[in-house]
Amino acid sequence: MESYLKSANEYVPVFFSRDPSSWSFANAFLTNKFSKWSHDIKPKIEQNWTMRWPFAHKEITRTDSSYKLACMLRIGGKVLRKLEQHQRSPQVASSALGFGPQMAMQLAERLYTQGFISYPRTESTSYPPSFDFGGTLAAQVKNPTWGTYVHDLLAEGYLKPRLGTDAGDHPPITPVQAATEDMLGNDAWRLYQYVCQHFIGSVSPDCKYVRMKVEFAVGGEAFYCTGQYVTVKGFTSIMPWLEVNEKSLPHFTKGDRIEVSRVELYEGNTAPPDYLSESELISLMEKNGIGTDASIPVHINNICERNFVQVQAGRKLVPTPLGISLIRGYQCIDPDLCLPDIRSFIEQQIALVAKGQADHACVVQHVLEQFELKYCYFVKQIDNMDTLFEAQFSPLADSGRMLSKCGKCLRYMKYISTQPSRLYCSTCEEVYHLPQGGVIKLYKELTCPLDNFELLIFSMPGPEGKSYPLCPYCYNSPPFEGVEILSGSTKGGNASKFGKGAGMPCFLCPHPTCCHSVIAQGVCACPECSGTLVLDPVSAPKWRLYCNTCNCLVFLPEGAHRISTTRERCPDCDSTIIEVDFNKNNTPLADGSTLHMGCILCDELLHSLVEMKHGKSFRMRVSGSRGRGRGKARGGFRGRGRGRLADPKMSFRDF
Template structure:
């Protein structure tokens, strides 16, 4: 019998490598693929077997709505709650599905080594589906390895105790995905359309809603409310002073502070009449400040924001880079407890020769380090620790700051606690108690490596019980309570963690989202100050349905799907139940939106009052307003219609020309810069493409295109297949793009640096410079079917004989034109296009005609689209 092959799949490449290294004892053969595959021989369930260990890269699929529901204008968001959902490959370019399918061929067994949490369980079933292992046979051939850490001991133990994947847990994740998608998208689309259709200065491309991002914003705005409604209160306290050995010592009052001045004055009078303090009690207590437990992601993010000045997104990027370069361990972990097998000595040795803290670490190694405090072990990854020694020169300033903290924190966890003596002296005067405290550090412990956490030394003079001391000064202090400050990122992370909003990996994303959507701004000290938009949204929810922004909305979803995970309630019933509730909330929200709108009206300016008149509407022939703030759009006040425009460029009127299809005035969109481009568009056609099937084409452009059009790309004239319009692709297209399946289109306003640009990729082609005019004609080249162009050269620089200026020809077949043409692709290389005499075959880098037929002449412009 042939040796059976066992396919093993981990959640990420690094885990696949660790598992393979342990099981093969380092004797494996590694080959590349979509993700690496490690192969070796060994024993499996008592038989000789060939192993292949590979990985996915997180989730293989993500949920979305079918194409039919993608069109915002054609779908009522309410229908989304009952719409079907489909799973698409999250990262189609990575080809993980195909990779697993190929690797699974000929394998008799599948072992799932995904992370041991709900998401991991869900990915198990994604892997089963992708690899083609029949679900019916799952009992026989599919195994789940449950490991609590990626160590030799745990990996071997998991191999000896293979179980089945847990479908209930996986279904709970499916439920969460569907609920989050439907709720988030429905509310987002409704809010966005409603408010963007009315106001011109909201300054956010999309008015998003989500069960995590909205409560996140809610925390920031609630703090804003607290600050705003805060009423300062005056308070009074008594501070007697005594002179001891030449310096003044301030005593505290046993009553701390009072909010009544008359009462305080009464006490002041009483103690002042006495004027003599008697020492009544001297106590001393040993106090201890504990060393930190292991560093997890959330705590790293908090310190990074509050002490190092890095936002969560930035901190994660730095940490990831340090991880891939091998300087620190895996930076995404919830655990604060080290696994029992953790090699403290090895890790300490790794950072022992560092000039900054080397001596201290040497001391720990020689005199013995401390056992770290027990934290929580979530079973994902060990706490974040240094792996290699590094210097600032090696890493650069910012990565070094983060690395340094990781080192200090790790060393801190195996250092002694900080010990200090706390001394309290109590006095009595006029029947009132006063006191002073001092502290003296006896063991610095971990604070010598984390000095910002050090306990302050505070010396007290010697006192004797019963001693009587004269008061040198009596102060009646008047203070005032002060409002809290705005939430810092670090505070916000704590709130999110406490309320179960987001995960260690997604917390930075949510914070980034509310800032990108212009709901909050990060100000000095990494404080999150809500914007008018953010405040107005939360106040609106408060009026209509506070559940929508309170953190309970997340815990409700979590608690519902936990019923699925435990196998207590059927997946379908839970999803239906939860969606039913959100649907009701949605309907109510829509019904009451005017309450929220009243707030918007007070804060923002209506479309009618925004923007400047730019171009004429094709329906009413009146001028429409151009609103340049995000998202750029045109608003026709008469028709009360909004027409969205492309982003990240400038818009102006295009020679007062109109679209022959709908009479709207054409606009010219330009991206500035040397590699910029400009193209005409009709504001109506742009959002309402007049030809059937154009949607697929625009999507193709989105996927493979330059991206410069922005995600919401519509149909500019260069994609329009209109047969007679002088601005369409048919009229302005010249020939097939040499780099992709697009068409090179004449940029009509690029004079004097005339150019063609591809309507699908970054390819740019420079035409003869300095020409007075270059235009397309209706003629086609008989040889290659490209559009014949007409060039009117400058009199002084014309390359034509006898000073002639007019030249007509094909840029591919006309020797003169072809020699004057230069190609530039994206930002990279500039090169002379296919030189003369080399022929025009399908050689890369030269123009070619892409044909479907066998040498049959095909219109290059029509060849890439199959209308």
């Protein structure tokens, strides 16, 4: 079934089976018996002999072994050519290489940026008249796999490709320079290898082969068999996966009578159509005018990430209960949303606008009016969608586990761990979205001073993952105007719009008295960006600071019993003074004491014990002159300052 899910301002295609009528066709499929004859004749032919005319299953009641001779009726042959055909790169990568379309485009873009292939986001199959075929082929002569073939092709003369389609964007994908597997890595090399072989095959001769067909009669029924052999391999020499499957036949003469050694009736059952593979989905999208080489991988990746389908063995796209329920809901309310017609029509109109054959304003106005009408109608019928989902899924109130208290009703909310993870208050009937990709726990039963919600702690995976507290209500509805939010947490990336999944954790909160805000836990300005280094509250015993904007990490003295921020400021750089309680067994203090207060930028002892990690490289602290004045300190660090944007970015070379 071909379906289009309206989400995030786009129609996302979902193809559930080969049959375009309904996904339920596969589940409701009724199997029927079928029969076919199998004969062995002398000399034996290793082929399937097929009946020339169909017959009804009810007419076959027994196998008759009285037929001993087969009479040759007709023998014929035909010389055929197999032509090299263009296929979309994501389609080939999925079917032949086993890559998903999104992965294929990512690999192709990497090869392009490294200068190994031409621009990959193209739909053209026609080369410009000035294209240098000889130079492109010459760059592949030294390749150990196909270099000899390319050398012979240049010597004998290559053939220019047949006229294809000029989509007006970019030329077809071609290799730009030679490469090896060691240079590219396994996956990128396989894709690069296909691009090279496809280009070389496109300028190679056609494959020529002869197909033979033999017909004979047994007991009044006609059967036939075909065989074929290659005369010129042509482009299949460089593209062996497209070579002709040769089948040899013995020599026969019309009228020959040959002994039948075995007659067998095989019975089987018909099977429902299989699910679509990614490559078949791409073909259907192309056939229905949906998407381009640039957008098709994104569409397929979206329906996988949103759990509408799952990629299983053979790159088959199998619908999930969520996807099936969503499609059935669309079919019940507005069947147009399940058909490719809307998206195809819009793309056709866009193409006409590009050609100057349609007015841009009229097209936009018409499409917006249609969407508005469909949206209003859908909202009025939304109860039908709820009914279908309730029949398939358990209510949200019955899911999850108790985690934290709601600040409105003071009752426990349930944590739904399935993606996307969220909190649900069954009393208030409110859903609170949470950060994704980490672990959510209750944070010491502490509460937010603004709304009385219990705080949570979010921990990213891995030894370098950040941990930060958040208030569920503030995270979804930031209480301050103009405050920054987590990058990409709102749809469209607009940080000025709050609401669903807005994303303001405590390290971005500017509340002046909250002990979890950036005012209380911030230490100094980040040396790599305009952010602030904040104390990680649960990083003990490997204490550290993290930037609330970038991936910068600053490791503090390891093994300390406790590290906390204070209300005091450094008089030189205005950074926050921290208090460190060292372990008595390895305290660095000369008198053996364990408690020490100071600025990590200006204090000699603390500055010698910190180190920074950014990305995958460590940069250790080296000695430097003492910084003076407000806003700059030793080692390239900036002081806390009165605002994160007050000081210009400084180098971290001396840290």
